[in-house]
Amino acid sequence: MLTLEKVKKTFYPGTPNEKRALNGVSLHLEPGEFVTVIGSNGAGKSTLFNAIGGSFWLDSGSIHLDGKNITAWKDYRRAFDIGRVFQDTLKGTAPHMTLEENLALAYTRKAKKSLFAVSRRDREYFRSLLRQLDLGLEDRLKAQVGQLSGGQRQAVSLLMCTIAEPKLLLLDEHTAALDPATAEKVLRITVDLVAAGHITTMMITHDIQAALSIGSRTIMMDDGQIILDISGKEREEMTVEGLLACYSEASKKKLANDRMLLR
Protein backbone atom coordinates (compact mmCIF):
# COMPACT_ATOMS: atom_id res chain seq x y z
CA MET A 1 0.00 0.00 0.00
CA LEU A 2 2.68 2.47 1.11
CA THR A 3 6.32 2.25 0.15
CA LEU A 4 9.02 4.66 1.23
CA GLU A 5 12.42 4.27 -0.37
CA LYS A 6 15.53 5.82 1.20
CA VAL A 7 13.70 8.98 2.15
CA LYS A 8 16.06 11.79 3.18
CA LYS A 9 15.34 15.29 4.44
CA THR A 10 17.69 17.82 6.00
CA PHE A 11 16.35 21.10 7.36
CA TYR A 12 18.43 24.29 7.23
CA PRO A 13 21.28 22.63 5.28
CA GLY A 14 24.63 24.35 5.48
CA THR A 15 23.77 26.38 8.59
CA PRO A 16 24.68 25.85 12.26
CA ASN A 17 21.06 24.74 12.75
CA GLU A 18 21.35 21.96 10.17
CA LYS A 19 19.07 19.10 11.19
CA ARG A 20 19.05 15.73 9.50
CA ALA A 21 15.43 14.93 10.17
CA LEU A 22 15.06 11.86 7.97
CA ASN A 23 18.18 9.85 7.34
CA GLY A 24 17.34 7.30 4.67
CA VAL A 25 14.04 5.85 5.84
CA SER A 26 12.74 2.83 3.94
CA LEU A 27 9.40 1.31 4.86
CA HIS A 28 6.76 -0.88 3.28
CA LEU A 29 3.18 -1.23 4.49
CA GLU A 30 0.81 -3.96 3.37
CA PRO A 31 -2.86 -3.07 2.81
CA GLY A 32 -4.78 -3.06 6.09
CA GLU A 33 -1.69 -2.94 8.28
CA PHE A 34 -1.92 -0.88 11.47
CA VAL A 35 1.51 0.37 12.47
CA THR A 36 2.25 2.10 15.76
CA VAL A 37 5.23 4.47 15.69
CA ILE A 38 7.26 5.24 18.81
CA GLY A 39 10.47 7.11 19.54
CA SER A 40 11.78 9.98 21.63
CA ASN A 41 11.16 13.65 20.86
CA GLY A 42 13.02 14.77 17.75
CA ALA A 43 13.40 11.21 16.47
CA GLY A 44 11.70 12.15 13.20
CA LYS A 45 8.25 10.59 13.68
CA SER A 46 6.23 13.69 12.82
CA THR A 47 8.68 14.60 10.06
CA LEU A 48 8.08 11.18 8.56
CA PHE A 49 4.33 11.83 8.56
CA ASN A 50 4.85 15.30 7.08
CA ALA A 51 6.97 13.74 4.35
CA ILE A 52 4.22 11.25 3.50
CA GLY A 53 1.53 13.95 3.70
CA GLY A 54 3.50 16.30 1.45
CA SER A 55 4.22 19.20 3.82
CA PHE A 56 7.67 19.57 2.19
CA TRP A 57 9.65 18.17 -0.74
CA LEU A 58 12.15 15.38 -0.12
CA ASP A 59 15.90 15.85 -0.60
CA SER A 60 16.07 12.34 -2.03
CA GLY A 61 14.13 9.09 -2.03
CA SER A 62 10.61 8.33 -3.18
CA ILE A 63 7.14 7.64 -1.82
CA HIS A 64 4.63 5.31 -3.50
CA LEU A 65 1.01 4.98 -2.42
CA ASP A 66 -1.07 2.16 -3.85
CA GLY A 67 1.30 1.75 -6.80
CA LYS A 68 1.42 5.45 -7.67
CA ASN A 69 4.51 7.60 -7.22
CA ILE A 70 3.29 10.55 -5.14
CA THR A 71 6.73 12.04 -4.41
CA ALA A 72 6.03 15.13 -6.54
CA TRP A 73 2.35 15.51 -5.61
CA LYS A 74 1.18 18.56 -3.68
CA ASP A 75 -0.26 18.08 -0.19
CA TYR A 76 -3.91 18.64 -1.10
CA ARG A 77 -3.66 16.13 -3.95
CA ARG A 78 -2.21 13.47 -1.65
CA ALA A 79 -4.98 14.24 0.84
CA PHE A 80 -7.45 12.63 -1.56
CA ASP A 81 -6.19 9.27 -0.30
CA ILE A 82 -4.40 10.19 2.92
CA GLY A 83 -6.27 11.24 6.06
CA ARG A 84 -4.40 12.97 8.88
CA VAL A 85 -5.27 13.77 12.48
CA PHE A 86 -2.95 15.88 14.62
CA GLN A 87 -2.30 16.36 18.32
CA ASP A 88 -3.73 19.89 18.13
CA THR A 89 -7.50 19.42 18.31
CA LEU A 90 -8.04 22.77 16.53
CA LYS A 91 -6.17 21.72 13.41
CA GLY A 92 -8.64 19.30 11.87
CA THR A 93 -11.84 21.34 11.91
CA ALA A 94 -13.11 24.80 10.94
CA PRO A 95 -14.28 26.32 14.26
CA HIS A 96 -16.74 28.89 12.89
CA MET A 97 -18.58 26.45 10.66
CA THR A 98 -21.23 24.01 11.76
CA LEU A 99 -20.65 20.33 12.31
CA GLU A 100 -22.53 19.36 9.16
CA GLU A 101 -20.65 21.94 7.10
CA ASN A 102 -17.33 20.54 8.32
CA LEU A 103 -18.37 17.02 7.44
CA ALA A 104 -19.71 18.20 4.07
CA LEU A 105 -16.39 19.79 3.20
CA ALA A 106 -14.49 16.63 4.13
CA TYR A 107 -16.97 14.58 2.15
CA THR A 108 -16.63 16.79 -0.96
CA ARG A 109 -13.82 14.68 -2.42
CA LYS A 110 -15.92 11.53 -2.52
CA ALA A 111 -19.51 12.80 -2.56
CA LYS A 112 -21.68 12.85 -5.66
CA LYS A 113 -21.44 16.18 -7.46
CA SER A 114 -24.08 18.59 -6.21
CA LEU A 115 -24.64 22.33 -6.13
CA PHE A 116 -25.41 22.65 -2.45
CA ALA A 117 -22.95 21.48 0.14
CA VAL A 118 -25.39 19.71 2.45
CA SER A 119 -28.23 17.72 0.95
CA ARG A 120 -30.91 15.97 3.00
CA ARG A 121 -29.44 12.58 2.06
CA ASP A 122 -25.97 13.69 3.17
CA ARG A 123 -27.39 14.98 6.44
CA GLU A 124 -28.92 11.60 7.22
CA TYR A 125 -25.65 9.92 6.36
CA PHE A 126 -23.70 12.28 8.64
CA ARG A 127 -26.18 11.68 11.43
CA SER A 128 -25.80 7.91 11.18
CA LEU A 129 -21.99 8.24 11.24
CA LEU A 130 -22.10 10.53 14.27
CA ARG A 131 -24.42 8.13 16.09
CA GLN A 132 -21.70 5.47 15.86
CA LEU A 133 -19.36 7.74 17.82
CA ASP A 134 -21.79 7.62 20.74
CA LEU A 135 -20.95 11.16 21.85
CA GLY A 136 -24.41 12.65 21.37
CA LEU A 137 -23.19 14.63 18.36
CA GLU A 138 -25.92 13.35 16.03
CA ASP A 139 -28.28 15.99 17.47
CA ARG A 140 -25.80 18.84 17.11
CA LEU A 141 -25.33 19.01 13.35
CA LYS A 142 -26.05 22.76 13.38
CA ALA A 143 -23.67 23.55 16.24
CA GLN A 144 -20.46 25.42 15.52
CA VAL A 145 -17.52 23.06 15.86
CA GLY A 146 -15.63 25.63 17.94
CA GLN A 147 -18.20 25.05 20.71
CA LEU A 148 -17.41 21.33 20.97
CA SER A 149 -14.93 19.95 23.50
CA GLY A 150 -11.43 18.89 22.47
CA GLY A 151 -12.35 15.21 22.59
CA GLN A 152 -15.48 15.73 20.51
CA ARG A 153 -13.52 17.77 17.97
CA GLN A 154 -10.89 15.05 17.71
CA ALA A 155 -13.56 12.42 17.15
CA VAL A 156 -15.08 14.64 14.45
CA SER A 157 -11.61 15.10 12.88
CA LEU A 158 -11.27 11.33 12.75
CA LEU A 159 -14.67 10.99 11.16
CA MET A 160 -13.81 13.69 8.62
CA CYS A 161 -10.72 11.69 7.66
CA THR A 162 -12.45 8.35 7.36
CA ILE A 163 -15.64 9.64 5.70
CA ALA A 164 -13.73 9.83 2.43
CA GLU A 165 -12.46 6.24 2.70
CA PRO A 166 -8.74 7.06 2.61
CA LYS A 167 -6.15 4.49 1.62
CA LEU A 168 -3.86 5.64 4.41
CA LEU A 169 -4.57 7.21 7.79
CA LEU A 170 -1.84 9.09 9.66
CA LEU A 171 -2.48 9.74 13.35
CA ASP A 172 0.10 12.02 14.97
CA GLU A 173 -0.36 11.63 18.76
CA HIS A 174 -4.00 12.45 18.21
CA THR A 175 -5.00 11.60 21.77
CA ALA A 176 -2.08 13.31 23.53
CA ALA A 177 -3.96 16.55 24.30
CA LEU A 178 -6.97 14.77 25.80
CA ASP A 179 -7.68 13.70 29.39
CA PRO A 180 -7.13 9.96 30.04
CA ALA A 181 -10.81 8.97 29.88
CA THR A 182 -11.46 10.93 26.68
CA ALA A 183 -8.21 9.68 25.16
CA GLU A 184 -9.34 6.13 25.84
CA LYS A 185 -12.67 6.80 24.16
CA VAL A 186 -11.13 8.47 21.11
CA LEU A 187 -8.64 5.62 20.81
CA ARG A 188 -11.51 3.10 20.88
CA ILE A 189 -13.32 5.09 18.16
CA THR A 190 -10.10 5.09 16.16
CA VAL A 191 -9.72 1.33 16.32
CA ASP A 192 -13.38 0.84 15.38
CA LEU A 193 -13.26 3.23 12.41
CA VAL A 194 -10.00 1.75 11.11
CA ALA A 195 -11.34 -1.79 11.44
CA ALA A 196 -14.65 -0.90 9.78
CA GLY A 197 -12.90 0.67 6.78
CA HIS A 198 -9.92 -1.73 6.65
CA ILE A 199 -7.75 1.38 6.46
CA THR A 200 -3.98 1.11 6.38
CA THR A 201 -2.95 3.18 9.39
CA MET A 202 0.14 4.64 11.06
CA MET A 203 -0.19 6.01 14.59
CA ILE A 204 2.43 7.90 16.55
CA THR A 205 2.09 7.44 20.28
CA HIS A 206 4.09 7.88 23.48
CA ASP A 207 2.00 5.27 25.24
CA ILE A 208 4.25 2.21 24.97
CA GLN A 209 1.54 -0.08 26.31
CA ALA A 210 -0.90 1.10 23.62
CA ALA A 211 1.81 0.88 20.98
CA LEU A 212 2.14 -2.83 21.65
CA SER A 213 -1.51 -3.68 22.22
CA ILE A 214 -3.04 -1.76 19.32
CA GLY A 215 -2.39 -2.60 15.68
CA SER A 216 -0.33 -5.29 14.03
CA ARG A 217 3.15 -3.85 13.82
CA THR A 218 5.38 -1.45 15.77
CA ILE A 219 8.32 0.61 14.58
CA MET A 220 10.70 2.69 16.67
CA MET A 221 12.48 5.72 15.28
CA ASP A 222 15.65 7.42 16.43
CA ASP A 223 17.74 10.12 14.84
CA GLY A 224 15.78 10.07 11.58
CA GLN A 225 16.01 6.30 11.15
CA ILE A 226 13.87 3.27 11.88
CA ILE A 227 15.84 1.35 14.51
CA LEU A 228 13.25 -1.30 15.35
CA ASP A 229 10.52 -2.93 13.29
CA ILE A 230 8.59 -5.75 14.90
CA SER A 231 5.44 -7.63 14.04
CA GLY A 232 3.86 -11.04 14.52
CA LYS A 233 5.34 -13.32 17.13
CA GLU A 234 8.31 -11.09 17.87
CA ARG A 235 5.91 -8.27 18.71
CA GLU A 236 3.68 -10.47 20.81
CA GLU A 237 6.64 -11.45 22.92
CA MET A 238 7.92 -7.90 23.26
CA THR A 239 7.31 -6.30 26.64
CA VAL A 240 7.08 -2.67 27.67
CA GLU A 241 10.38 -3.13 29.54
CA GLY A 242 11.98 -4.50 26.40
CA LEU A 243 10.92 -1.50 24.36
CA LEU A 244 12.03 0.90 27.10
CA ALA A 245 15.43 -0.76 27.01
CA CYS A 246 15.59 0.01 23.29
CA TYR A 247 14.71 3.61 24.11
CA SER A 248 17.50 4.02 26.61
CA GLU A 249 19.97 2.30 24.32
CA ALA A 250 19.08 4.81 21.63
CA SER A 251 19.37 7.74 23.98
CA LYS A 252 22.65 6.40 25.38
CA LYS A 253 24.05 6.41 21.89
CA LYS A 254 22.85 9.97 21.51
CA LEU A 255 24.49 11.01 24.76
CA ALA A 256 27.74 9.46 23.61
CA ASN A 257 27.50 11.40 20.37
CA ASP A 258 26.87 14.64 22.26
CA ARG A 259 29.84 13.98 24.47
CA MET A 260 31.97 13.43 21.42
CA LEU A 261 30.88 16.81 20.16
CA LEU A 262 31.80 18.45 23.46
CA ARG A 263 35.23 16.96 23.32
Added chain:
Amino acid sequence: MGVLLLRSLQEGFAYAVLAMGVYITFRILNTPDLTADGSFCLGMAVSVTVTVAGHPLLGLLLAVVAGAAAGLVTGLLQTKVGIHPILAGILTMTGLYSVNLFLTGGKSNVSAALAETLFQQWEEALGLTANQSKTLLPLFACAALGTVLSVYFKTRQGLAIRATGDNEDMVRSSSVNADVYKCLGLALGNACVALSGGLVGQSLSFFDAGYGSGMVVIGLASVIIGETIAGRRSVTAGLFSAILGSVVYRMFIALALKVELFPSYGLKLVSALIVALALSLPALKQWLGLRKIKRRERD
Protein backbone atom coordinates in the same frame (compact mmCIF):
# COMPACT_ATOMS: atom_id res chain seq x y z
CA MET B 1 -34.06 66.41 7.06
CA GLY B 2 -35.95 64.42 4.43
CA VAL B 3 -33.31 65.22 1.85
CA LEU B 4 -30.64 64.14 4.29
CA LEU B 5 -32.29 60.78 4.83
CA LEU B 6 -32.82 60.24 1.12
CA ARG B 7 -29.21 61.04 0.31
CA SER B 8 -28.04 58.68 3.03
CA LEU B 9 -30.19 55.88 1.62
CA GLN B 10 -28.97 56.48 -1.93
CA GLU B 11 -25.31 56.51 -0.96
CA GLY B 12 -25.81 53.82 1.66
CA PHE B 13 -27.20 51.32 -0.83
CA ALA B 14 -24.61 52.10 -3.51
CA TYR B 15 -21.75 51.70 -1.02
CA ALA B 16 -23.43 48.65 0.55
CA VAL B 17 -22.25 46.69 -2.48
CA LEU B 18 -18.71 47.76 -1.54
CA ALA B 19 -19.34 46.74 2.07
CA MET B 20 -20.43 43.27 0.97
CA GLY B 21 -17.26 42.91 -1.09
CA VAL B 22 -15.15 43.91 1.90
CA TYR B 23 -17.17 41.52 4.07
CA ILE B 24 -16.25 38.66 1.71
CA THR B 25 -12.51 39.33 1.82
CA PHE B 26 -12.10 40.52 5.42
CA ARG B 27 -14.61 38.37 7.26
CA ILE B 28 -15.30 35.28 5.16
CA LEU B 29 -11.86 34.86 3.63
CA ASN B 30 -10.24 36.36 6.74
CA THR B 31 -7.53 38.09 4.72
CA PRO B 32 -6.63 41.78 4.87
CA ASP B 33 -7.23 42.78 1.25
CA LEU B 34 -6.24 46.30 0.28
CA THR B 35 -7.03 45.83 -3.41
CA ALA B 36 -10.44 47.45 -2.81
CA ASP B 37 -9.17 51.04 -3.10
CA GLY B 38 -7.93 50.27 -6.59
CA SER B 39 -10.76 48.02 -7.73
CA PHE B 40 -13.41 50.55 -6.66
CA CYS B 41 -11.81 53.14 -8.91
CA LEU B 42 -11.36 50.52 -11.62
CA GLY B 43 -15.09 49.85 -11.56
CA MET B 44 -15.72 53.57 -11.73
CA ALA B 45 -13.36 54.03 -14.69
CA VAL B 46 -14.77 51.12 -16.69
CA SER B 47 -18.37 52.01 -15.95
CA VAL B 48 -18.00 55.71 -16.79
CA THR B 49 -15.95 55.30 -19.98
CA VAL B 50 -18.31 52.66 -21.36
CA THR B 51 -21.29 54.85 -20.40
CA VAL B 52 -19.76 57.76 -22.30
CA ALA B 53 -19.51 55.38 -25.26
CA GLY B 54 -23.25 54.78 -24.92
CA HIS B 55 -23.59 51.43 -23.08
CA PRO B 56 -24.30 52.03 -19.37
CA LEU B 57 -25.48 48.49 -18.52
CA LEU B 58 -22.54 46.92 -20.33
CA GLY B 59 -20.37 49.35 -18.38
CA LEU B 60 -21.56 47.91 -15.07
CA LEU B 61 -21.10 44.32 -16.25
CA LEU B 62 -17.59 45.05 -17.49
CA ALA B 63 -16.83 46.76 -14.18
CA VAL B 64 -17.72 43.50 -12.41
CA VAL B 65 -15.46 41.51 -14.74
CA ALA B 66 -12.60 43.98 -14.31
CA GLY B 67 -12.96 43.91 -10.53
CA ALA B 68 -12.87 40.11 -10.52
CA ALA B 69 -9.71 40.21 -12.62
CA ALA B 70 -8.09 42.63 -10.17
CA GLY B 71 -9.00 40.36 -7.26
CA LEU B 72 -7.59 37.40 -9.14
CA VAL B 73 -4.27 39.20 -9.60
CA THR B 74 -4.05 39.81 -5.84
CA GLY B 75 -5.01 36.17 -5.25
CA LEU B 76 -2.31 34.88 -7.57
CA LEU B 77 0.27 37.16 -5.94
CA GLN B 78 -0.73 35.73 -2.55
CA THR B 79 -0.89 32.06 -3.46
CA LYS B 80 1.33 31.33 -6.46
CA VAL B 81 4.13 33.74 -5.59
CA GLY B 82 3.66 33.74 -1.83
CA ILE B 83 3.61 37.51 -1.31
CA HIS B 84 2.21 38.67 2.04
CA PRO B 85 -1.54 39.37 1.70
CA ILE B 86 -1.25 43.04 2.68
CA LEU B 87 1.62 43.71 0.29
CA ALA B 88 -0.10 41.77 -2.51
CA GLY B 89 -3.13 44.05 -2.15
CA ILE B 90 -0.98 47.17 -2.09
CA LEU B 91 0.86 46.07 -5.25
CA THR B 92 -2.37 45.48 -7.17
CA MET B 93 -3.90 48.70 -5.86
CA THR B 94 -0.83 50.71 -6.89
CA GLY B 95 -0.73 49.10 -10.33
CA LEU B 96 -4.43 49.73 -10.82
CA TYR B 97 -3.93 53.48 -10.48
CA SER B 98 -2.10 53.44 -13.81
CA VAL B 99 -4.48 50.90 -15.32
CA ASN B 100 -7.41 53.21 -14.54
CA LEU B 101 -5.67 56.11 -16.26
CA PHE B 102 -4.93 53.88 -19.27
CA LEU B 103 -8.64 53.20 -19.48
CA THR B 104 -9.54 56.89 -19.53
CA GLY B 105 -6.77 57.74 -21.96
CA GLY B 106 -4.66 59.43 -19.33
CA LYS B 107 -7.37 61.77 -18.05
CA SER B 108 -7.71 61.83 -14.28
CA ASN B 109 -11.22 63.25 -14.63
CA VAL B 110 -13.95 62.02 -16.94
CA SER B 111 -17.46 63.43 -16.97
CA ALA B 112 -20.44 61.44 -18.19
CA ALA B 113 -22.81 64.38 -17.73
CA LEU B 114 -23.78 64.39 -21.40
CA ALA B 115 -24.20 60.62 -21.68
CA GLU B 116 -27.24 58.63 -20.62
CA THR B 117 -26.58 56.57 -17.49
CA LEU B 118 -28.42 53.48 -16.30
CA PHE B 119 -30.17 55.70 -13.74
CA GLN B 120 -31.63 57.86 -16.50
CA GLN B 121 -32.64 54.74 -18.46
CA TRP B 122 -34.55 53.54 -15.40
CA GLU B 123 -36.23 56.96 -15.03
CA GLU B 124 -37.51 56.80 -18.60
CA ALA B 125 -38.47 53.14 -18.59
CA LEU B 126 -40.24 53.15 -15.22
CA GLY B 127 -41.37 56.76 -15.05
CA LEU B 128 -39.30 57.59 -11.97
CA THR B 129 -37.83 60.82 -10.71
CA ALA B 130 -34.06 61.17 -10.53
CA ASN B 131 -34.13 60.72 -6.75
CA GLN B 132 -36.25 57.60 -6.98
CA SER B 133 -34.04 55.89 -9.52
CA LYS B 134 -30.94 56.80 -7.52
CA THR B 135 -32.48 55.07 -4.51
CA LEU B 136 -34.16 52.11 -6.17
CA LEU B 137 -31.39 51.00 -8.53
CA PRO B 138 -28.74 50.68 -5.80
CA LEU B 139 -31.34 49.12 -3.48
CA PHE B 140 -32.18 46.57 -6.15
CA ALA B 141 -28.49 45.92 -6.78
CA CYS B 142 -27.57 45.28 -3.17
CA ALA B 143 -30.71 43.30 -2.35
CA ALA B 144 -30.24 41.05 -5.39
CA LEU B 145 -26.53 40.68 -4.75
CA GLY B 146 -27.08 39.94 -1.05
CA THR B 147 -29.59 37.21 -1.92
CA VAL B 148 -27.44 35.64 -4.62
CA LEU B 149 -24.34 35.67 -2.41
CA SER B 150 -26.23 34.21 0.57
CA VAL B 151 -27.28 31.27 -1.58
CA TYR B 152 -23.83 30.97 -3.16
CA PHE B 153 -22.11 30.59 0.21
CA LYS B 154 -24.25 27.52 0.88
CA THR B 155 -23.04 25.74 -2.26
CA ARG B 156 -20.01 23.44 -2.31
CA GLN B 157 -17.89 26.21 -3.82
CA GLY B 158 -19.11 28.79 -1.34
CA LEU B 159 -18.52 26.40 1.54
CA ALA B 160 -14.95 25.81 0.37
CA ILE B 161 -14.31 29.57 0.30
CA ARG B 162 -15.66 29.94 3.83
CA ALA B 163 -13.64 26.98 5.09
CA THR B 164 -10.48 28.42 3.49
CA GLY B 165 -10.97 31.55 5.57
CA ASP B 166 -11.68 29.56 8.72
CA ASN B 167 -9.01 26.83 8.64
CA GLU B 168 -6.83 26.55 5.58
CA ASP B 169 -5.02 23.45 6.87
CA MET B 170 -8.30 21.61 7.21
CA VAL B 171 -9.26 22.54 3.64
CA ARG B 172 -5.98 21.19 2.28
CA SER B 173 -6.27 18.00 4.26
CA SER B 174 -9.77 17.56 2.82
CA SER B 175 -8.06 17.40 -0.58
CA VAL B 176 -9.40 20.79 -1.63
CA ASN B 177 -6.96 23.19 -3.28
CA ALA B 178 -7.22 26.14 -0.87
CA ASP B 179 -5.30 28.42 -3.26
CA VAL B 180 -8.05 28.17 -5.86
CA TYR B 181 -10.72 29.16 -3.37
CA LYS B 182 -8.64 32.01 -1.97
CA CYS B 183 -8.35 33.42 -5.50
CA LEU B 184 -12.04 32.83 -6.12
CA GLY B 185 -13.00 34.64 -2.91
CA LEU B 186 -10.76 37.59 -3.69
CA ALA B 187 -12.15 37.79 -7.24
CA LEU B 188 -15.70 37.69 -5.91
CA GLY B 189 -15.03 40.35 -3.27
CA ASN B 190 -13.36 42.72 -5.67
CA ALA B 191 -16.06 42.17 -8.30
CA CYS B 192 -18.54 43.49 -5.72
CA VAL B 193 -16.27 46.43 -4.90
CA ALA B 194 -15.92 47.31 -8.59
CA LEU B 195 -19.68 47.03 -9.11
CA SER B 196 -20.12 49.50 -6.28
CA GLY B 197 -17.59 51.81 -7.95
CA GLY B 198 -19.50 51.43 -11.22
CA LEU B 199 -22.79 52.36 -9.58
CA VAL B 200 -21.33 55.34 -7.78
CA GLY B 201 -19.61 56.49 -10.98
CA GLN B 202 -22.82 56.46 -12.99
CA SER B 203 -24.80 58.01 -10.16
CA LEU B 204 -22.36 60.94 -9.96
CA SER B 205 -21.76 60.90 -13.72
CA PHE B 206 -18.02 61.20 -13.32
CA PHE B 207 -14.76 59.36 -12.78
CA ASP B 208 -11.94 60.69 -10.64
CA ALA B 209 -8.62 58.87 -10.39
CA GLY B 210 -8.32 59.61 -6.68
CA TYR B 211 -11.86 58.70 -5.70
CA GLY B 212 -11.06 55.18 -4.51
CA SER B 213 -8.68 56.05 -1.70
CA GLY B 214 -10.01 55.02 1.70
CA MET B 215 -12.63 52.63 0.31
CA VAL B 216 -11.24 49.68 2.30
CA VAL B 217 -11.75 51.64 5.51
CA ILE B 218 -15.23 52.84 4.51
CA GLY B 219 -16.25 49.27 3.64
CA LEU B 220 -14.81 47.94 6.85
CA ALA B 221 -16.52 50.66 8.90
CA SER B 222 -19.87 49.64 7.36
CA VAL B 223 -19.23 45.96 8.07
CA ILE B 224 -18.31 46.67 11.69
CA ILE B 225 -21.25 49.02 12.28
CA GLY B 226 -23.57 46.38 10.82
CA GLU B 227 -22.11 43.72 13.08
CA THR B 228 -22.40 45.97 16.10
CA ILE B 229 -26.13 46.42 15.42
CA ALA B 230 -27.05 42.93 14.24
CA GLY B 231 -24.36 40.80 15.90
CA ARG B 232 -21.99 38.32 14.28
CA ARG B 233 -23.96 35.31 13.20
CA SER B 234 -24.27 33.54 9.86
CA VAL B 235 -22.89 34.61 6.51
CA THR B 236 -26.37 35.58 5.32
CA ALA B 237 -26.87 37.79 8.36
CA GLY B 238 -23.39 39.21 7.84
CA LEU B 239 -24.06 40.19 4.22
CA PHE B 240 -27.34 41.91 5.03
CA SER B 241 -26.01 43.60 8.15
CA ALA B 242 -23.26 45.03 5.92
CA ILE B 243 -26.01 46.74 3.91
CA LEU B 244 -27.57 48.05 7.12
CA GLY B 245 -24.15 49.17 8.35
CA SER B 246 -23.48 51.04 5.14
CA VAL B 247 -26.76 52.98 5.40
CA VAL B 248 -26.24 53.80 9.08
CA TYR B 249 -22.68 54.90 8.34
CA ARG B 250 -23.92 57.32 5.64
CA MET B 251 -26.60 58.66 7.97
CA PHE B 252 -24.07 59.28 10.68
CA ILE B 253 -21.75 61.06 8.25
CA ALA B 254 -24.59 63.14 6.79
CA LEU B 255 -25.78 64.17 10.26
CA ALA B 256 -22.30 65.03 11.42
CA LEU B 257 -21.74 67.17 8.34
CA LYS B 258 -25.14 68.82 8.81
CA VAL B 259 -24.44 69.96 12.37
CA GLU B 260 -20.91 70.83 11.23
CA LEU B 261 -19.30 68.40 13.64
CA PHE B 262 -16.38 68.30 11.23
CA PRO B 263 -15.68 69.70 7.75
CA SER B 264 -16.30 67.40 4.77
CA TYR B 265 -12.57 66.83 4.31
CA GLY B 266 -12.51 65.28 7.78
CA LEU B 267 -14.51 62.33 6.50
CA LYS B 268 -11.67 59.89 6.06
CA LEU B 269 -10.17 60.61 9.45
CA VAL B 270 -13.56 59.97 11.04
CA SER B 271 -13.94 56.70 9.07
CA ALA B 272 -10.50 55.60 10.20
CA LEU B 273 -11.33 56.50 13.81
CA ILE B 274 -14.60 54.53 13.70
CA VAL B 275 -12.79 51.42 12.48
CA ALA B 276 -9.88 51.83 14.90
CA LEU B 277 -12.26 52.35 17.82
CA ALA B 278 -14.45 49.39 16.90
CA LEU B 279 -11.46 47.09 16.48
CA SER B 280 -9.93 48.21 19.78
CA LEU B 281 -13.05 47.41 21.81
CA PRO B 282 -11.85 43.91 22.87
CA ALA B 283 -8.50 45.30 24.04
CA LEU B 284 -10.31 48.13 25.81
CA LYS B 285 -12.58 45.67 27.63
CA GLN B 286 -9.58 43.63 28.72
CA TRP B 287 -7.80 46.74 29.97
CA LEU B 288 -10.86 47.78 31.98
CA GLY B 289 -11.11 44.28 33.42
CA LEU B 290 -7.46 44.34 34.47
CA ARG B 291 -7.93 47.73 36.12
CA LYS B 292 -10.86 46.35 38.09
CA ILE B 293 -8.77 43.41 39.32
CA LYS B 294 -5.89 45.71 40.27
CA ARG B 295 -8.21 47.94 42.28
CA ARG B 296 -9.82 44.94 44.00
CA GLU B 297 -6.48 43.39 44.90
CA ARG B 298 -5.24 46.68 46.36
CA ASP B 299 -8.10 46.82 48.86
